[in-house]
Amino acid sequence: MKLPDLDARFAAAKKMVLEAGEIAMASFRKPEMLGLRSKGLHDPVTEADLAIDHRLRQIIAEYFPEDGILSEEIGGSNARNLWVIDPIDGTQNFARGIGHFAISIAFVSQGRCEIGVVYNPATGEIFSAKRGCGAFCHDERLAVREPAGPEDAIIDAGYSTKLPVADYIALLGRLTAAEFGFVQNGSAAMGLAHVAAGRLDGYCELLLQSWDVMAGALLIEEAGGWVSSFSANDDLTQGKAILASTPSLQARLIEITGIGAGA
Template structure:
């Protein structure tokens, strides 16, 4: 796919992320309770997730009917040119009216994520990245934080119910023993965006799906950070562990979370 076609999709991703964000914002600010259904323990689905999912799929099929679409709520295929979408990343926060959630849209072509958009509609923060063109927040160029070392670093340590609780406790223990501080804020997309814009220094989670992270990982890469190879094996369709951070803490984080031991082999 040529640069012009990628640029068209990148601009369109920003447009529809903002439109989808408006749907989420109206629901978030309405006086009605946000109705949520349980997909699993601490894994919620709201009507707004489904509304945004339908909206994004409809808009994409209208403008780019030849592209594939993979979303958290509707699934999808593995076309060479693939939109990877989370209608609301951080649904638990959204359902509890915590303004820490985002619409996440990535475009993956010929084995690479070429465009990533993460939009927090409550703070009106639009994080964008196009491969080779840098990362931006509301039009301002982003760079990762000039972290000194682990004792100067805060890591968002995401929790996944798809791994044993003991593994998460061990991860947090290793972070603390290594001198890191940690937070757990409930949205991988925003966590990675915050690494990219220099608010925190790293992100670690034992298991995520591609719709949670593809856009955010590109933000970190284009802001001068480093990321694990999320699509290794069949990660694009089945998920993988995630590591991302600033250059100064790469080796320390990789010692704490050796990915070779966690990549899916089943």
């Protein structure tokens, strides 16, 4: 069986996010150009989301026609070689002119994420990783931070409207009772990238989709962190909980959140 050319796909992923970023920034902080509409409660979509999705699909179909595609806006199905993309993760931030959002692209081969790229065009930061080669922000190699303990740690605790709000409030209560600090910044891809960069010490969310997670999770693994197994169910079209952290906090956060036990 011929293995996919990871070097070519890694280079392509980094070029694709830059082109996608240009599309996003063309309407960022320009309400008249957003074309904003709602897919559900606090789940907006803009013309930029759709335009980026369309353009990324065009590029992948042209250069890697045998690869599958799974994206937030169009969906897709599992494939042996699969691109998992979120055109804009943090669309609510993007639509409100808040510069905390990202284009997230991952390449998954035989169920394992091999490439992850997360790009915030508002700040110009591009985070990238190829399995076994480390994680980087531009040319700077990333490493997770090791806090002194919970009182020195900040966790990004994402919120899903698809679950009861009481579950989220209970999660925050357990985190604060254990002396962890928390934020909720509105972009899982960026939250995971910031854990990899040592800016945050963990990320948790009770329900996420693969396009939110795959690229950022690889960044953390390649930066020396730990991530609960997201693809263990072998179906990337189904959402599940996610927990990521620095190694020293792993056991305590599993205990508190209930995510990743046995992983």
